[in-house]
Structures are given as C-alpha cells and as structure tokens.
Amino acid sequence: MVFQEIYQYKSMIQSLVYRDLHGRYKGSFFGFLWTFINPLLQLIVYSIVFSIILRMGIENYGLFLFVALIPWIFFASSIQAGSSCIIDNANLVNKIYFPREILPISIVTSCFINMLYSFIIVIAAVIFYGENNVYINYIYLPVLFAVEYIIVLGITLIVSAVTVYFRDLSHILSILLMMWQFLTPVFYPITMVPKEYVYLFELNPMTNIISSYRDILFYNTVPEIFLLFQSFIYGLVLLFFGFIFFGILKKGFSENL
Amino acid sequence: MSDSVIEVKNVWKKFKIYHDKPHTLKDKVLFWNRNKYEVRWVLEDISFEVKKGESIGIIGKNGSGKSTLLKLLTKIIYPNKGSINMKGRVAGLLELGAGFHPDLSGRDNIYINASIFGLSKKEIDKAFQEIVDFAELQDFIDNPVRTYSSGMYMRLAFAVAINIHADILLIDEILAVGDISFQEKCLNKLKEIKESGVTIVIVSHSLEQIERFCDKSIWIHSGQIAALGKCKVVHKKYKEFMNSGGK
Numbered sequence: 001m002v003f004q005e006i007y008q009y010k011s012m013i014q015s016l017v018y019r020d021l022h023g024r025y026k027g028s029f030f031g032f033l034w035t036f037i038n039p040l041l042q043l044i045v046y047s048i049v050f051s052i053i054l055r056m057g058i059e060n061y062g063l064f065l066f067v068a069l070i071p072w073i074f075f076a077s078s079i080q081a082g083s084s085c086i087i088d089n090a091n092l093v094n095k096i097y098f099p100r101e102i103l104p105i106s107i108v109t110s111c112f113i114n115m116l117y118s119f120i121i122v123i124a125a126v127i128f129y130g131e132n133n134v135y136i137n138y139i140y141l142p143v144l145f146a147v148e149y150i151i152v153l154g155i156t157l158i159v160s161a162v163t164v165y166f167r168d169l170s171h172i173l174s175i176l177l178m179m180w181q182f183l184t185p186v187f188y189p190i191t192m193v194p195k196e197y198v199y200l201f202e203l204n205p206m207t208n209i210i211s212s213y214r215d216i217l218f219y220n221t222v223p224e225i226f227l228l229f230q231s232f233i234y235g236l237v238l239l240f241f242g243f244i245f246f247g248i249l250k251k252g253f254s255e256n257l
Numbered sequence: 258m259s260d261s262v263i264e265v266k267n268v269w270k271k272f273k274i275y276h277d278k279p280h281t282l283k284d285k286v287l288f289w290n291r292n293k294y295e296v297r298w299v300l301e302d303i304s305f306e307v308k309k310g311e312s313i314g315i316i317g318k319n320g321s322g323k324s325t326l327l328k329l330l331t332k333i334i335y336p337n338k339g340s341i342n343m344k345g346r347v348a349g350l351l352e353l354g355a356g357f358h359p360d361l362s363g364r365d366n367i368y369i370n371a372s373i374f375g376l377s378k379k380e381i382d383k384a385f386q387e388i389v390d391f392a393e394l395q396d397f398i399d400n401p402v403r404t405y406s407s408g409m410y411m412r413l414a415f416a417v418a419i420n421i422h423a424d425i426l427l428i429d430e431i432l433a434v435g436d437i438s439f440q441e442k443c444l445n446k447l448k449e450i451k452e453s454g455v456t457i458v459i460v461s462h463s464l465e466q467i468e469r470f471c472d473k474s475i476w477i478h479s480g481q482i483a484a485l486g487k488c489k490v491v492h493k494k495y496k497e498f499m500n501s502g503g504k
Contacts, residue, residue, distance in 0.1 A: 095352035
C-alpha cells in the first residue's frame with residue numbers, strides 16, 4: 001500500500017520540509033525571521049495603500065484582505081511550486097527509489113507550515129486592528145486548515161505529475177492561478193458577486209474556504225458548517241483522484257525527466 | 258527457490274530513442290515529419306536469481322544495459338515485460354550525496370540524506386556516530402557542506418550510504434571515492450557488510466574490485482546475458498572478448 005510506504009518515509013518528509021524552510025533563508029542576515037517579516041511587510045503595504053489611496057468602501061480593508069490573502073498564498077504557492085517539484089528533484093528521482101508522493105507532500109507541507117507562521121502575524125493583526133473579536137470561533141481554524149490542506153494536496157498531486165509530461169503546465173498555471181484569485185472572493189466579499197453568478201462561484205472549492213477564514217477572523221461569526229463540510233468532501237474526492245492519477249503517472253517519471 | 262532475495266524473470270525493457278525530438282510547438286509544426294522515434298530494446302529476456310548473502314558483479318561495456326538493469330532493480334524505472342521480485346529493504350547507491358543542501362551543515366545533511374533512503378530519525382540517531390567516524394569528519398560536522406573539499410563531500414556521502422543497514426545493496430560505479438586509503442576502507446567495509454549477510458549487486462568496470470568480494474558475475478552484452486557464473490570464468494571470457502575488439 002502506498003500510504004503505508006509514505007508513512008515509512010515520514011522522516012524524509014520531515015527532512016525535506018526542514019531543508020526547504022531552513023535552506024531558504026540560510027545566509028541572509030535576518031535568516032528565519034524573513035518568515036515573519038514577509039507577511040508583516042505585506043500587511044503594512046496593504047493597509048497603507050488601501051486606507052489612503054485606493055479606498056474600497058469596506059471598513060478596515062487592509063485587515064479584510066490580509067486574513068484572506070495569507071490562506072490564498074498557501075494555496076497558490078503550493079500549486080505553483082508543486083507543479084515543478086518532480087522536475088526540480090530530477091537528480092533524486094533518477095537515482096534513488098522512494099515513494100514519489102513524498103515530493104508533492106513535502107512542498108505542500110512546507111508551504112502549509114509557512115502559512116502557520118504567517119498566522120502568528122495574522123492573529124496579532126486581528127487582535128491589534130480588529131473590533132469585537134470573538135475568540136471562541138477560532139476553534140474552527142484547525143478544521144479549516146485541514147480542509148484547505150486536503151484540497152491543496154489533491155490539486156498539487158495532479159499538477160506535479162502532469163507537468164513531467166507537459167512542461168508548459170507550470171507556465172499556464174501562473175496565469176491560471178492569477179485568474180483563479182480574481183474569481184475567488186479574496187479582494188472582495190462574496191456579497192459583491194451578482195446573485196445570478198453566485199452558484200458558479202460555489203463550484204470553486206476555494207470560495208467557501210476563503211469566506212470561512214474571513215467569517216472567523218474578520219466578521220467574527222461562525223463559518224457555515226454545511227458549506228465547510230461540502231468543501232471537505234470536495235477535497236477528499238480531489239485527494240483520492242490525485243493519489244490514483246499520480247500513482248499511474250509516476251511509473252514513467254524517470255524516463256521523462 | 259525460496260532463499261532467493263532477488264528474482265528477475267524474463268525482463269524486457271525498451272526505450273524510445275528520438276532522433277531529433279521536437280520539444281516546442283514551433284519545432285513540432287515546422288519539423289512534423291521528424292517526430293519519429295526508434296524503439297530500442299535495452300534489455301532482452303533477462304533472468305537470474307540472487308540468494309541471500311551472495312554478492313554479484315555486473316560487467317559489460319558502455320551502453321550494454323548494466324545501469325538500466327540496476328535502475329530496474331532499484332524500482333526507479335519499471336520493466337515492459339517480465340517481473341522483478343526483491344525481498345527486504347533495498348538501498349540503491351546510484352549516486353552519492355543525493356539531496357545534499359550546500360548551505361546546511363554536515364550534520365543536517367546526514368539526516369536529510371539518510372531519510373531519503375527511508376531511515377527513521379531514530380535509526381539515523383543510532384547510526385550517526387558511526388557515519389561521522391567513518392567519514393573522518395569529526396571536526397567539520399557542523400560546517401556547511403559547501404565549505405567541504407570534494408573528497409570530504411564524497412566521504413560523507415559514502416559513509417551515509419554504507420550505513421543504511423539494508424538487506425540488499427545495489428551499487429553503481431561509486432567506489433572511486435577519495436584517495437586510495439579511503440577506497441581501501443570502503444572495500445573492507447563492503448566485505449564486512451557482505452559477511453553480515455547483506456546481498457550486494459555491484460556494477461563496475463573494475464574487474465579486480467568485483468573479484469575481491471563477489472561470488473558471481475553477470476556479463477551483459479547488448480541487452481542480453483552473455484555469461485553468468487564464477488567471477489574468474491566470466492571475466493576471462495569478457496577479457497578475451499574485449500581484447501578481440503569487443504564487437
């Protein structure tokens with residue numbers, strides 16, 4: 001069974017994630033602090049731009065955007081980096097046997113941990129800028145994290161395997177992800193979408209996810225459990241197909257690198 | 258037989274050889290008639306068995322399919338026909354220092370490299386001191402790997418590879434490591450590993466190395482087994498063949 005084998009190789013996932021997180025900022029003066037400086041600077045830029053220049057008519061827009069953008073970045077950067085993860089590790093794939101699923105899993109996990117670090121800044125910003133915070137709702141955050149992780153991993157498994165055979169995919173994805181971002185309520189609330197199009201937006205698995213983050217952290221309400229459950233099922237189906245699809249394509253990886 | 262740890266049965270492997278593979282759309286449109294490939298059988302009907310604790314050497318001239326065979330055993334690629342059965346933990350040493358990150362310390366890289374071979378953190382903790390001692394890098398273990406000389410780099414990589422405690426060890430041309438005394442140390446270590454019951458398959462151009470610790474040799478010529486048996490016998494045939502022009 002592939003899952004058993006992946007479990008056996010869990011220390012490989014750990015060390016690849018460690019290599020990614022620590023290797024990334026090695027040699028730079030701020031080092032690991034960059035993990036926090038990055039989102040912090042983003043927050044500062046957004047709050048200045050959107051409160052002084054581009055006034056959006058949404059109160060506290062900087063925070064409104066920030067709580068949705070960090071989870072979105074996890075989604076987009078995992079898929080973008082994941083799409084080339086097999087090619088980037090061609091030397092490993094060509095020389096050593098290990099369950100190939102380890103590579104996309106490691107990428108998604110390292111982006112995920114990066115998001116968790118960024119959430120320290122998110123929570124700090126919410127405490128600092130937010131009004132009438134209802135902290136009890138935060139118990140839904142771990143559920144949300146898990147559901148998003150499942151969706152992201154499912155998609156990443158598929159794109160990472162396809163990119164080996166069709167290299168253009170990783171360029172196509174960067175455009176696609178930008179379009180996807182505008183079609184997901186990241187910059188605007190779902191209530192701004194005209195009624196007749198809302199059902200289309202609900203086909204997008206990320207709509208519920210992003211809205212739920214915002215419900216919890218910005219509107220201080222409980223996320224819609226039914227919609228969240230729907231996303232969970234969506235994610236499981238994606239993950240299931242992801243593993244099957246990857247399992248078929250992985251046998252030809254080495255010969256196509 | 259039940260005591261075979263490696264069973265290779267009627268294995269065939271083909272590669273598609275593109276004469277001039279058009280990669281881009283422009284090439285595909287302009288040179289549509291060039292998109293031809295030739296199917297080449299790199300291995301044809303290979304069968305053999307290796308018993309537990311046996312060591313075998315694979316010899317043959319460049320391009321004969323030796324490394325392809327080793328890749329098949331490692332499960333990096335899969336056969337088109339036939340089956341391969343391996344029992345126990347397999348470690349394929351086709352490249353040293355896989356996954357090394359130049360900016361991380363030797364210590365970190367030991368953990369990364371060993372984990373790629375499927376070792377758990379506990380197992381690495383246990384083997385750690387032995388690896389450092391074998392690589393003779395006690396004083397440099399916390400320095401970033403990019404500061405290592407190429408000899409130190411290879412020593413570290415080999416030390417990790419040799420301490421994996423696999424049941425089957427597959428080795429491809431990696432014994433040319435470091436200076437003569439370190440090579441000697443590696444060969445002795447391999448002997449020791451062999452005596453502890455590990456099965457070893459080694460691809461090499463150095464017939465002496467193979468003779469030093471292998472029981473059998475397989476000579477592969479253009480994808481087929483040309484000879485299989487006692488090292489000395491197979492090597493004699495091989496040498497005669499090579500001396501007569503190798504065609």
